[in-house]
Amino acid sequence: MNYLDIDLTLTEDDIELKKAAHRFAKEVMRPIAKKLDEMTPEQVIAKDSPFWEFMRKAYELGYHTILIPESYGGMDLTSKQQAIIFEELAWGSFGLTVALGVASFPAFGASLVAEEELIEKFIVPYCECKDASIIGCWGITEPDHGSDTLMPQYPSFSDPNIKAQCRARKDGDEWVISGQKSAWVSCGTVATHCALFCQSDPSMGHAGGMICVVPLDLPGVSKGKPLNKLGQRDLNQGEIFFDNVRIPQSYVIGGADAYEALLEIVLSTTTAFMGYASAGLARAAFEEALEYAKNRVQGGKRLVEFPNIQMKLFHMFSKVELTRYYSRMAYMFNQNTSTPAEEYSIIAKVFGTNSAYEVAHDAIQIFGGNGLTKEYLIEKLYRDARATLIEDGSNDTLAIAGGHKMIHNYPRLDM
Ligand SMILES: Cc1cc2nc3c(=O)[nH]c(=O)nc-3n(C[C@H](O)[C@H](O)[C@H](O)COP(=O)(O)OP(=O)(O)OC[C@H]3O[C@@H](n4cnc5c(N)ncnc54)[C@H](O)[C@@H]3O)c2cc1C
CATH class of the missing domain: 2.40.110.10 (Butyryl-CoA Dehydrogenase, subunit A, domain 2)
Known part of the structure:
Protein backbone atom coordinates (compact mmCIF):
# COMPACT_ATOMS: atom_id res chain seq x y z
CA MET A 1 0.00 0.00 0.00
CA ASN A 2 1.46 3.35 -1.03
CA TYR A 3 0.20 6.17 1.16
CA LEU A 4 2.16 8.72 -0.79
CA ASP A 5 0.13 8.69 -4.01
CA ILE A 6 -3.16 6.98 -4.84
CA ASP A 7 -3.08 8.15 -8.46
CA LEU A 8 -3.05 4.84 -10.33
CA THR A 9 -2.25 6.60 -13.60
CA LEU A 10 1.26 7.60 -12.48
CA THR A 11 3.81 6.33 -15.00
CA GLU A 12 7.19 4.82 -14.16
CA ASP A 13 8.75 8.14 -15.13
CA ASP A 14 6.43 10.01 -12.75
CA ILE A 15 7.40 7.70 -9.90
CA GLU A 16 11.12 7.95 -10.63
CA LEU A 17 10.95 11.76 -10.76
CA LYS A 18 9.05 11.76 -7.45
CA LYS A 19 11.62 9.52 -5.76
CA ALA A 20 14.56 11.57 -7.05
CA ALA A 21 12.97 14.84 -5.88
CA HIS A 22 12.22 13.32 -2.49
CA ARG A 23 15.84 12.19 -2.06
CA PHE A 24 17.04 15.72 -2.89
CA ALA A 25 14.49 17.22 -0.48
CA LYS A 26 15.56 14.89 2.32
CA GLU A 27 19.31 14.84 1.85
CA VAL A 28 19.98 18.41 0.68
CA MET A 29 17.03 20.71 1.38
CA ARG A 30 15.97 19.70 4.92
CA PRO A 31 19.43 20.05 6.51
CA ILE A 32 20.21 23.29 4.65
CA ALA A 33 16.80 24.84 5.42
CA LYS A 34 17.28 24.11 9.13
CA LYS A 35 20.63 25.91 9.16
CA LEU A 36 19.27 28.89 7.21
CA ASP A 37 16.24 29.18 9.51
CA GLU A 38 18.57 29.92 12.43
CA MET A 39 20.63 32.56 10.58
CA THR A 40 20.11 36.30 10.16
CA PRO A 41 18.76 37.40 6.74
CA GLU A 42 22.24 38.79 5.95
CA GLN A 43 23.92 35.47 6.83
CA VAL A 44 21.41 33.59 4.65
CA ILE A 45 22.72 35.32 1.52
CA ALA A 46 26.41 35.69 2.50
CA LYS A 47 28.91 34.19 0.03
CA ASP A 48 29.64 31.16 2.22
CA SER A 49 25.97 30.51 3.08
CA PRO A 50 24.54 26.99 2.50
CA PHE A 51 21.81 28.78 0.51
CA TRP A 52 24.24 28.84 -2.43
CA GLU A 53 25.08 25.17 -2.00
CA PHE A 54 21.35 24.43 -2.30
CA MET A 55 20.92 26.66 -5.37
CA ARG A 56 23.97 25.20 -7.16
CA LYS A 57 22.90 21.61 -6.50
CA ALA A 58 19.32 22.36 -7.63
CA TYR A 59 20.58 24.04 -10.83
CA GLU A 60 22.94 21.12 -11.54
CA LEU A 61 19.92 18.81 -11.47
CA GLY A 62 17.95 21.17 -13.72
CA TYR A 63 15.31 21.92 -11.07
CA HIS A 64 15.51 25.63 -11.94
CA THR A 65 13.88 24.81 -15.29
CA ILE A 66 10.90 22.78 -14.07
CA LEU A 67 8.46 25.39 -15.46
CA ILE A 68 10.28 25.97 -18.76
CA PRO A 69 9.29 24.07 -21.93
CA GLU A 70 11.81 21.55 -23.26
CA SER A 71 12.07 23.37 -26.62
CA TYR A 72 13.97 26.16 -24.80
CA GLY A 73 16.10 23.82 -22.69
CA GLY A 74 13.69 23.13 -19.82
CA MET A 75 13.21 19.76 -18.10
CA ASP A 76 10.52 18.47 -20.48
CA LEU A 77 7.94 17.67 -17.81
CA THR A 78 4.21 17.18 -17.98
CA SER A 79 2.16 19.51 -15.79
CA LYS A 80 1.47 16.55 -13.48
CA GLN A 81 5.20 15.88 -13.13
CA GLN A 82 5.83 19.55 -12.33
CA ALA A 83 3.29 19.35 -9.51
CA ILE A 84 4.72 16.06 -8.23
CA ILE A 85 8.31 17.38 -8.08
CA PHE A 86 7.37 20.68 -6.44
CA GLU A 87 5.34 18.84 -3.78
CA GLU A 88 8.39 16.76 -2.88
CA LEU A 89 10.71 19.77 -2.82
CA ALA A 90 8.28 21.68 -0.59
CA TRP A 91 8.26 18.69 1.77
CA GLY A 92 11.98 19.47 2.15
CA SER A 93 11.53 23.24 2.47
CA PHE A 94 8.69 25.49 1.35
CA GLY A 95 10.88 28.62 1.34
CA LEU A 96 13.67 27.09 -0.76
CA THR A 97 11.08 25.71 -3.20
CA VAL A 98 9.66 29.21 -3.66
CA ALA A 99 13.21 30.52 -4.22
CA LEU A 100 13.63 28.00 -7.01
CA GLY A 101 10.21 28.78 -8.48
CA VAL A 102 10.75 32.56 -8.64
CA ALA A 103 14.29 32.08 -9.96
CA SER A 104 12.68 30.95 -13.21
CA PHE A 105 10.13 33.77 -13.36
CA PRO A 106 11.75 35.99 -16.04
CA ALA A 107 12.39 32.95 -18.27
CA PHE A 108 8.96 31.51 -17.51
CA GLY A 109 7.27 34.87 -18.28
CA ALA A 110 9.26 35.20 -21.50
CA SER A 111 8.25 31.67 -22.54
CA LEU A 112 4.59 32.78 -22.58
CA VAL A 113 5.19 34.92 -25.66
CA ALA A 114 8.40 33.37 -27.01
CA GLU A 115 9.80 36.29 -29.02
CA GLU A 116 13.19 35.49 -30.57
CA GLU A 117 15.19 38.04 -28.59
CA LEU A 118 13.56 37.08 -25.27
CA ILE A 119 14.41 33.44 -25.95
CA GLU A 120 18.05 34.15 -26.82
CA LYS A 121 18.71 36.69 -24.08
CA PHE A 122 16.71 35.40 -21.13
CA ILE A 123 15.47 31.84 -21.60
CA VAL A 124 18.33 29.86 -23.18
CA PRO A 125 21.15 31.28 -20.98
CA TYR A 126 19.01 30.67 -17.88
CA CYS A 127 18.31 27.06 -18.84
CA GLU A 128 21.99 26.47 -19.61
CA CYS A 129 23.11 27.99 -16.31
CA LYS A 130 24.33 25.29 -13.92
CA ASP A 131 25.98 27.38 -11.20
CA ALA A 132 23.03 29.56 -10.09
CA SER A 133 24.73 32.68 -11.46
CA ILE A 134 21.42 33.69 -13.13
CA ILE A 135 18.56 34.06 -10.64
CA ALA A 258 -2.58 42.17 -22.90
CA TYR A 259 -1.68 42.79 -19.26
CA GLU A 260 -4.82 41.59 -17.52
CA ALA A 261 -5.06 38.39 -19.60
CA LEU A 262 -1.36 37.59 -19.16
CA LEU A 263 -1.58 38.25 -15.42
CA GLU A 264 -4.47 35.79 -15.15
CA ILE A 265 -2.38 33.12 -16.90
CA VAL A 266 0.54 33.82 -14.54
CA LEU A 267 -1.67 33.74 -11.45
CA SER A 268 -3.30 30.49 -12.59
CA THR A 269 0.18 28.98 -12.44
CA THR A 270 1.42 30.60 -9.22
CA THR A 271 -1.68 30.01 -7.11
CA ALA A 272 -1.90 26.33 -8.15
CA PHE A 273 1.84 26.07 -7.36
CA MET A 274 1.07 27.32 -3.85
CA GLY A 275 -1.57 24.55 -3.60
CA TYR A 276 0.55 21.54 -4.54
CA ALA A 277 3.57 22.89 -2.69
CA SER A 278 1.28 23.15 0.38
CA ALA A 279 0.57 19.42 0.02
CA GLY A 280 4.31 18.86 0.61
CA LEU A 281 4.40 21.19 3.60
CA ALA A 282 1.23 19.71 5.12
CA ARG A 283 2.59 16.20 4.61
CA ALA A 284 5.83 17.11 6.35
CA ALA A 285 3.86 18.39 9.37
CA PHE A 286 1.55 15.37 9.37
CA GLU A 287 4.48 12.93 9.30
CA GLU A 288 6.23 14.70 12.17
CA ALA A 289 3.05 14.45 14.28
CA LEU A 290 2.41 10.80 13.40
CA GLU A 291 5.96 9.76 14.29
CA TYR A 292 5.86 11.68 17.55
CA ALA A 293 2.45 10.24 18.50
CA LYS A 294 3.72 6.70 17.87
CA ASN A 295 6.53 7.17 20.40
CA ARG A 296 5.27 9.53 23.10
CA VAL A 297 3.74 7.70 26.08
CA GLN A 298 1.23 9.30 28.47
CA GLY A 299 -0.75 7.51 31.19
CA GLY A 300 0.84 4.25 30.15
CA LYS A 301 -0.29 4.48 26.50
CA ARG A 302 1.28 5.76 23.29
CA LEU A 303 -0.52 8.87 22.03
CA VAL A 304 -1.65 7.06 18.86
CA GLU A 305 -3.77 4.76 21.03
CA PHE A 306 -6.04 7.62 22.15
CA PRO A 307 -9.17 8.08 19.95
CA ASN A 308 -8.88 11.88 19.88
CA ILE A 309 -5.34 11.63 18.50
CA GLN A 310 -6.43 9.02 15.94
CA MET A 311 -9.25 11.31 14.83
CA LYS A 312 -7.00 14.37 14.66
CA LEU A 313 -4.40 12.48 12.62
CA PHE A 314 -7.11 11.24 10.28
CA HIS A 315 -8.36 14.76 9.58
CA MET A 316 -4.78 15.95 9.05
CA PHE A 317 -4.12 13.10 6.63
CA SER A 318 -7.38 13.93 4.78
CA LYS A 319 -6.25 17.53 4.29
CA VAL A 320 -2.90 16.41 2.85
CA GLU A 321 -4.61 14.06 0.40
CA LEU A 322 -7.33 16.52 -0.68
CA THR A 323 -4.81 19.32 -1.15
CA ARG A 324 -2.58 17.15 -3.35
CA TYR A 325 -5.24 15.87 -5.71
CA TYR A 326 -7.31 19.02 -6.03
CA SER A 327 -4.35 21.32 -6.66
CA ARG A 328 -2.73 18.87 -9.07
CA MET A 329 -5.99 18.63 -11.06
CA ALA A 330 -6.55 22.41 -11.06
CA TYR A 331 -2.98 22.96 -12.27
CA MET A 332 -3.24 20.32 -15.00
CA PHE A 333 -6.56 21.79 -16.14
CA ASN A 334 -5.29 25.35 -16.30
CA GLN A 335 -2.02 24.39 -18.00
CA ASN A 336 -3.89 22.58 -20.70
CA THR A 337 -6.62 25.07 -21.60
CA SER A 338 -6.22 28.14 -23.80
CA THR A 339 -8.06 30.39 -21.32
CA PRO A 340 -7.32 29.27 -17.77
CA ALA A 341 -10.06 29.54 -15.17
CA GLU A 342 -8.05 31.24 -12.44
CA GLU A 343 -10.70 30.53 -9.80
CA TYR A 344 -9.78 26.82 -9.87
CA SER A 345 -6.16 27.64 -9.08
CA ILE A 346 -7.29 30.06 -6.37
CA ILE A 347 -9.21 27.21 -4.70
CA ALA A 348 -5.97 25.20 -4.75
CA LYS A 349 -4.08 28.07 -3.08
CA VAL A 350 -6.67 28.98 -0.48
CA PHE A 351 -7.69 25.42 0.41
CA GLY A 352 -4.11 24.13 0.24
CA THR A 353 -2.46 26.82 2.36
CA ASN A 354 -5.33 26.81 4.89
CA SER A 355 -4.92 23.03 5.10
CA ALA A 356 -1.14 23.21 5.56
CA TYR A 357 -1.60 25.78 8.32
CA GLU A 358 -4.31 23.73 10.08
CA VAL A 359 -2.26 20.54 9.83
CA ALA A 360 0.84 22.26 11.26
CA HIS A 361 -1.32 23.81 14.01
CA ASP A 362 -2.82 20.43 14.97
CA ALA A 363 0.62 18.83 14.81
CA ILE A 364 1.90 21.27 17.44
CA GLN A 365 -1.05 20.35 19.66
CA ILE A 366 -0.08 16.67 19.37
CA PHE A 367 3.52 17.52 20.30
CA GLY A 368 2.34 19.34 23.44
CA GLY A 369 5.00 21.66 24.90
CA ASN A 370 7.71 20.07 22.78
CA GLY A 371 6.02 21.45 19.67
CA LEU A 372 6.81 24.98 20.76
CA THR A 373 10.54 24.39 21.05
CA LYS A 374 13.20 24.79 18.40
CA GLU A 375 14.31 21.19 19.15
CA TYR A 376 11.61 19.88 16.82
CA LEU A 377 11.10 20.60 13.12
CA ILE A 378 7.36 21.15 13.59
CA GLU A 379 7.96 24.62 15.06
CA LYS A 380 9.61 25.75 11.79
CA LEU A 381 6.95 24.08 9.64
CA TYR A 382 4.25 25.95 11.57
CA ARG A 383 5.95 29.31 10.96
CA ASP A 384 6.48 28.47 7.29
CA ALA A 385 2.81 27.49 6.95
CA ARG A 386 1.67 30.74 8.57
CA ALA A 387 3.44 32.74 5.88
CA THR A 388 1.62 30.88 3.08
CA LEU A 389 -1.73 32.40 4.12
CA ILE A 390 -0.43 35.81 2.93
CA GLU A 391 2.15 34.80 0.33
CA ASP A 392 1.11 35.12 -3.31
CA GLY A 393 -2.06 36.95 -2.28
CA SER A 394 -3.79 36.93 1.10
CA ASN A 395 -6.32 34.11 1.30
CA ASP A 396 -9.11 36.59 2.07
CA THR A 397 -8.57 38.73 -1.01
CA LEU A 398 -7.96 35.73 -3.23
CA ALA A 399 -11.28 34.29 -2.04
CA ILE A 400 -12.99 37.60 -2.86
CA ALA A 401 -11.38 37.67 -6.32
CA GLY A 402 -12.17 33.97 -6.87
CA GLY A 403 -15.77 34.47 -5.77
CA HIS A 404 -16.13 37.42 -8.15
CA LYS A 405 -14.83 35.34 -11.07
CA MET A 406 -16.90 32.29 -10.19
CA ILE A 407 -20.12 34.32 -9.94
CA HIS A 408 -19.48 35.84 -13.37
CA ASN A 409 -18.28 32.68 -15.09
CA TYR A 410 -20.40 29.96 -13.55
CA PRO A 411 -22.42 28.33 -16.32
CA ARG A 412 -26.13 27.86 -15.94
CA LEU A 413 -27.34 24.61 -17.37
CA ASP A 414 -30.44 25.19 -19.46
CA MET A 415 -32.19 21.91 -18.77
C1 LIG B 1 6.45 34.61 1.93
C2 LIG B 1 6.00 35.66 0.96
C3 LIG B 1 6.51 35.70 -0.33
C4 LIG B 1 6.14 36.72 -1.21
N1 LIG B 1 6.73 36.79 -2.47
C5 LIG B 1 6.46 37.84 -3.27
C6 LIG B 1 7.14 37.97 -4.54
O1 LIG B 1 7.92 37.11 -4.94
N2 LIG B 1 6.89 39.08 -5.29
C7 LIG B 1 6.03 40.04 -4.89
O2 LIG B 1 5.87 41.02 -5.61
N3 LIG B 1 5.36 39.95 -3.70
C8 LIG B 1 5.55 38.86 -2.89
N4 LIG B 1 4.88 38.73 -1.70
C9 LIG B 1 3.91 39.76 -1.31
C10 LIG B 1 2.49 39.20 -1.23
O3 LIG B 1 1.98 38.96 -2.50
C11 LIG B 1 1.65 40.22 -0.43
O4 LIG B 1 2.14 40.23 0.90
C12 LIG B 1 0.17 39.88 -0.44
O5 LIG B 1 -0.35 40.01 -1.73
C13 LIG B 1 -0.63 40.78 0.53
O6 LIG B 1 -0.30 42.12 0.31
P1 LIG B 1 0.08 43.05 1.56
O7 LIG B 1 1.09 42.33 2.37
O8 LIG B 1 0.45 44.37 1.02
O9 LIG B 1 -1.24 43.15 2.43
P2 LIG B 1 -2.48 44.14 2.14
O10 LIG B 1 -2.86 44.09 0.70
O11 LIG B 1 -2.20 45.47 2.76
O12 LIG B 1 -3.62 43.42 2.97
C14 LIG B 1 -3.70 43.51 4.39
C15 LIG B 1 -4.97 42.85 4.87
O13 LIG B 1 -6.12 43.52 4.31
C16 LIG B 1 -6.94 42.61 3.60
N5 LIG B 1 -7.42 43.25 2.37
C17 LIG B 1 -6.68 43.90 1.43
N6 LIG B 1 -7.46 44.32 0.41
C18 LIG B 1 -8.72 43.92 0.68
C19 LIG B 1 -9.96 44.01 -0.02
N7 LIG B 1 -10.08 44.59 -1.23
N8 LIG B 1 -11.06 43.50 0.58
C20 LIG B 1 -10.97 42.87 1.79
N9 LIG B 1 -9.83 42.74 2.48
C21 LIG B 1 -8.70 43.26 1.94
C22 LIG B 1 -6.04 41.42 3.27
O14 LIG B 1 -6.76 40.20 3.16
C23 LIG B 1 -5.07 41.39 4.44
O15 LIG B 1 -5.65 40.62 5.50
C24 LIG B 1 5.22 37.70 -0.80
C25 LIG B 1 4.68 37.66 0.50
C26 LIG B 1 5.05 36.65 1.37
C27 LIG B 1 4.46 36.64 2.75
Missing part, protein backbone atom coordinates in the same frame (compact mmCIF):
# COMPACT_ATOMS: atom_id res chain seq x y z
CA GLY A 136 15.20 35.62 -11.36
CA CYS A 137 12.53 37.20 -9.19
CA TRP A 138 8.94 38.40 -9.59
CA GLY A 139 8.35 42.07 -8.75
CA ILE A 140 4.63 42.80 -8.67
CA THR A 141 3.61 44.03 -5.20
CA GLU A 142 4.57 47.51 -3.97
CA PRO A 143 4.75 49.12 -0.52
CA ASP A 144 1.29 50.69 -1.01
CA HIS A 145 -0.14 48.02 -3.34
CA GLY A 146 -0.24 44.40 -2.20
CA SER A 147 -3.57 42.63 -2.60
CA ASP A 148 -4.90 45.05 -5.24
CA THR A 149 -2.12 44.10 -7.70
CA LEU A 150 -3.24 40.45 -7.63
CA MET A 151 -6.94 40.89 -8.43
CA PRO A 152 -7.30 41.13 -12.22
CA GLN A 153 -10.91 41.61 -13.42
CA TYR A 154 -11.94 42.85 -9.96
CA PRO A 155 -13.50 46.37 -10.20
CA SER A 156 -10.67 48.08 -8.26
CA PHE A 157 -8.15 46.69 -10.75
CA SER A 158 -9.17 49.15 -13.45
CA ASP A 159 -9.74 52.14 -11.16
CA PRO A 160 -7.71 55.00 -12.73
CA ASN A 161 -7.48 56.72 -9.33
CA ILE A 162 -5.17 53.96 -8.10
CA LYS A 163 -1.65 55.06 -9.02
CA ALA A 164 1.07 52.45 -8.90
CA GLN A 165 4.46 53.19 -7.33
CA CYS A 166 6.46 51.61 -10.13
CA ARG A 167 5.80 52.99 -13.58
CA ALA A 168 7.20 52.74 -17.10
CA ARG A 169 7.01 55.48 -19.72
CA LYS A 170 7.88 55.20 -23.39
CA ASP A 171 10.82 57.24 -24.69
CA GLY A 172 11.50 56.55 -28.38
CA ASP A 173 12.31 52.85 -28.73
CA GLU A 174 12.95 52.48 -25.03
CA TRP A 175 10.98 52.24 -21.79
CA VAL A 176 12.08 54.21 -18.74
CA ILE A 177 11.17 52.63 -15.39
CA SER A 178 10.96 54.50 -12.09
CA GLY A 179 9.68 53.59 -8.65
CA GLN A 180 9.95 50.59 -6.37
CA LYS A 181 8.67 47.11 -5.61
CA SER A 182 7.84 45.87 -2.11
CA ALA A 183 10.17 44.36 0.48
CA TRP A 184 8.41 41.05 -0.20
CA VAL A 185 9.98 40.30 -3.56
CA SER A 186 11.23 36.74 -3.14
CA CYS A 187 14.93 36.45 -4.05
CA GLY A 188 14.75 40.26 -4.43
CA THR A 189 18.19 41.03 -3.04
CA VAL A 190 20.01 38.13 -4.75
CA ALA A 191 18.31 38.15 -8.16
CA THR A 192 20.13 39.04 -11.36
CA HIS A 193 16.92 39.54 -13.37
CA CYS A 194 13.41 40.68 -12.51
CA ALA A 195 10.13 39.76 -14.17
CA LEU A 196 8.73 43.22 -13.54
CA PHE A 197 5.00 43.91 -13.49
CA CYS A 198 4.64 47.71 -13.50
CA GLN A 199 2.17 50.37 -14.63
CA SER A 200 2.55 51.74 -18.16
CA ASP A 201 -0.88 53.33 -18.73
CA PRO A 202 -2.11 54.95 -15.47
CA SER A 203 -5.45 55.86 -17.08
CA MET A 204 -6.36 52.16 -16.87
CA GLY A 205 -5.35 51.70 -13.21
CA HIS A 206 -3.54 48.45 -12.43
CA ALA A 207 -5.01 46.98 -15.63
CA GLY A 208 -2.74 49.35 -17.57
CA GLY A 209 0.29 47.29 -16.74
CA MET A 210 3.35 46.04 -18.51
CA ILE A 211 5.37 42.85 -18.01
CA CYS A 212 9.05 43.04 -18.89
CA VAL A 213 12.40 41.51 -18.04
CA VAL A 214 14.81 43.88 -16.30
CA PRO A 215 18.44 42.79 -15.89
CA LEU A 216 19.27 44.03 -12.41
CA ASP A 217 22.77 45.20 -13.27
CA LEU A 218 21.38 48.09 -15.37
CA PRO A 219 22.19 51.67 -14.29
CA GLY A 220 19.54 53.02 -11.91
CA VAL A 221 18.69 49.69 -10.18
CA SER A 222 19.31 49.37 -6.45
CA LYS A 223 18.17 46.95 -3.76
CA GLY A 224 17.04 47.12 -0.15
CA LYS A 225 18.10 45.09 2.87
CA PRO A 226 17.11 41.43 3.13
CA LEU A 227 13.86 41.16 5.09
CA ASN A 228 13.76 39.65 8.59
CA LYS A 229 10.60 37.64 9.08
CA LEU A 230 8.65 34.98 11.03
CA GLY A 231 8.45 32.08 8.59
CA GLN A 232 10.21 30.87 5.44
CA ARG A 233 13.38 32.46 6.77
CA ASP A 234 15.37 30.41 4.26
CA LEU A 235 13.72 32.48 1.48
CA ASN A 236 15.50 35.76 0.76
CA GLN A 237 13.25 38.80 0.25
CA GLY A 238 13.79 42.49 -0.32
CA GLU A 239 12.89 45.68 -2.17
CA ILE A 240 14.06 46.68 -5.63
CA PHE A 241 14.30 50.37 -6.62
CA PHE A 242 14.27 51.72 -10.18
CA ASP A 243 15.62 55.18 -10.93
CA ASN A 244 15.08 55.97 -14.63
CA VAL A 245 16.11 52.48 -15.67
CA ARG A 246 16.08 52.10 -19.46
CA ILE A 247 15.14 48.88 -21.27
CA PRO A 248 14.55 48.29 -24.98
CA GLN A 249 11.08 47.44 -26.32
CA SER A 250 12.36 43.90 -27.01
CA TYR A 251 12.51 43.18 -23.25
CA VAL A 252 8.74 43.70 -22.99
CA ILE A 253 6.69 40.49 -22.61
CA GLY A 254 3.29 42.18 -22.74
CA GLY A 255 1.86 45.70 -22.67
CA ALA A 256 -1.33 47.29 -21.35
CA ASP A 257 -3.53 45.70 -24.04
